[in-house]
Amino acid sequence: MIKHLFKMVWNRKRTNFLITVEIFFSFLVLFTVILFGVYYTDNYRQPLGFSYQNVLNISITRERRPNILPGSALNVTNDVSGASKPQFWRAIWEP
Helix, strand or coil: CHHHHHHHHHHCHHHHHHHHHHHHHHHHHHHHHHHHHHHHHHHHHCCCCCCCCCCCCCCCCCCCCCCCCHHHCCCEEECCCCCEEEHHHHHHHCC
16 A cells, blocks of 8 residues: 555656645745744844933924025014014024
């Protein structure tokens, strides 16, 4: 009986070879996906190396305002509330 099974496998060796190759490449793909998953999971669980609490984020942008002339930066003008402020400070603090 075993001799007969070996004879059947030997006669279908090309089909069995292709199935074996397909299973091998499927194993390689599955192993690669699992390997990357373990790597990135381990990397995610590692400490950052710095503390992200109590950190200030400061950004400085230069905004051009066409209504302020360079020579009139310190002229005192009255705004709507009646308080007088230098135009320089209004340009910085008011939107």
